[in-house]
Amino acid sequence: MAAGFSFAVEKAEVAARSIVNSCNRMIGTKSLRGRVEIDAVMNASEMDLGIVSELNRMAPFGMNNRKPVLVIEELKVTSVRPLGKEGKHSRMIFAAGENQFECVMWNSRGRTPNEGETVDLAFNAEINSYGGRDRLQLMMVDWRRHGAAAVVDEPEKANESQGASSGKAVDNVKRAGISPAPALAMAETESEINSQVINSQVIDSQDIDELTKSANLVKSQSLVRLTFKDLRAYAGRADVIAKAVGKLSGVFLFGEEATKISAPDLKKFEFQDRTQLKAAEHLLVWQYPPSLKNFQDLLFATRAKTVYLVGEREDDLEPQDPAQFMKQLLGLIRFAVNQRDGQVEGDKLAALLGATKMSVALALAALKRVHWIDWFTENGIIYLDLLGSPVASVEETPEYKQLLASLAQTDKFRKWCSQCSMKELQLALIPNQIGLSGEPEVLGAEAEKLKGSPSITIDER
Template sequence: MQHGGHPGAAGVTLEAANIDRFRRELSRQVDQHRIDAGPEGLQIDAELPFSEVSLTLAEEIERLAPFGNGNPLPKFVSQKLRVVQDRRIGRDGAHRRLLLQDKEERKQSAVWWRSADEELPGGEVDIAYTLGINEYRGERNAQLTVEAVRPAAEVEAAGLGGGLGGECALHDMRRESVDAGELPTPGRAVWFAEGTRLGHVPFQSRLDAAQAETGRPLVLWSSPPSPELLQWLVERAAPSELYLVGRDTAEAQPDAVLKQVAGMAKWSMRPSRNGHDGGAAQDSRLPIDRLAARIGVTEAIIRCSLLWLEQKGLLRIDGWEEGDVARVEPGDGRERDDDERSLLQEELKELLAEVRAYRRFFQRAPVGALGILVPND
């Protein structure tokens, strides 16, 4: 490996096989040694509705080049957009291509680099991006490059939204001994109960909540793995009543999670039961959101686990399909790069430590600290 540069730039020469490992370690070092200074958050230059996004504007921006230190690319924001398509791109699904639509049904394509571990908020979103030109097979088009994504609207200060009169009755039962039979049944309430330690409580996932009617009671039997999921559940359900139970029903240790992900991957690749040996395999497709819901963790943890299992030689990721679905094949049993696997294991440990910490916070924090706004008594 060779390196060099000047105060405004740096360059390295290394073998192609080491690029992914180098990128991960560089990101880790930057996070560890970064000095927080200057204004917080993204600096946005202008709000740009989709009606004004065009190749002509992108060409005008290009005339301001060269961009870099002292002359950054202008950053724009477009608000209240809907993600109508989310497709993984790149050999390992590390990037995404989004199709975004505004209120007037105008659509724009956007690329989001190194976003494999990022979770899209539910509902409408605000997108911060730079505007450039994509040239492909002789055609030139304006292309958005995503910088950040956030939910488009905050929870209304008057309450949780939805329900009767826009108000929500809160039942904080986190420190109580609660029998599931005392709560509104899944037939008339939206339940969140995920993980493999539910006991007699039926599995009711975030995916069920996505299909449920709004305005019904919301029962949070399990502690959510992240504040983003909590916020999404509340916004999506717009409940008339909210029951905070917060039981610890999911694994959050690396070995246990890896074992569960490996088991689900193995099941997806097993031969079909058609009465004959060597029958056709199952579809070998792993929807990331379904795995995350079944285990009760974040989608980032599932992706990291699959990459670790691939490095271990237990499976091979054949590609990614629209909707964040991994196609997998049986591995050859040969372990790959030890350093890369070690980095993935450390990343997995950190992600799971964040989940454990948030679950403890959810179980113990005052209601006001959870970011859930309820009406004053």
């Protein structure tokens, strides 16, 4: 969110002093130094593919289950080389006795250790599969020169790092004094995405169930006064938008897939996507969101009192072509690399494709597996790099096959939105623990009558 304010020039000094004082009060004694939470300190001789395989049993990893951060101390830097088309990333080789480790640091920009230095390394351990062979690869989280004193700004947590011994897991060890580098503990690699899909049938704990029910109750109460207007009989007609904009004040036009909202008859309208959500009196749904959760988020964020459901033309609801989806994604990746320094907001990329974030992640993982691109995520931003021609067929990767299923789920949901009864739609969108049939219900006679109506009526109330 962005905000601004103004004040008279003669009050600039007072305003600046007040801002500084306010910041100091809010910060208080909190540390501004970055911290790395370490899960275990390892011996170099113990770090191998078997350890990584064991750690991967804790998958799927994500925001609420981050990848373990490990540390190996006293590693010697034997090689530092640029990585990627523009050399924005780095590949390093570390050694400890006879043990050597390959390590990648994304978006390094000169923040790597120098060859010959001895460092302590914090990392995520991964298995890199290529050409039928598996090899250990470390993804750098952070590093510091060996022997540098750990600077702990918060005394009450200083003792948490005591008692750590090499090769034994240490819970919640806090260390500081480490040179700033991108924190990648939550970066989603192809193996993480794969785990999230394959291991999706995770048993929910009672705590999670209770939290979910509480969150759903809050959303239900905020949406209880919603009024739905069924305009699906006019699906795909631009004059519906024109009449809505002309008659309604404060209307939010939802439509996001770039290839669909850029049609000649739609260019004059200002569509908004999931990254531009704001409160509005009226919500006109021109394009069905890709999932039930996306639809619920749309209703909750806009807090509209009236929802006009228009939807897409029947031919736009045909199953998505995965090859075309990948082609469009590659075009957006090339644009991001050439025009945006390889950076794109994850939600924005998904919105431009009209897809779920899972579909986008699977597609990116498939491209990475064949060494077409490299990517990582940090704080909602995807960092992309083109590596050149693929070394294998994308269609043969397990992530691509999972992508087909993910796109099919989106197709099924949008088709259901176009055919279900309004009652079914309302019950599904407003969380209330009421069981609903998953089978689409064909529109009734009332909708059939609307199709023959010569004019469009939009209620201003």
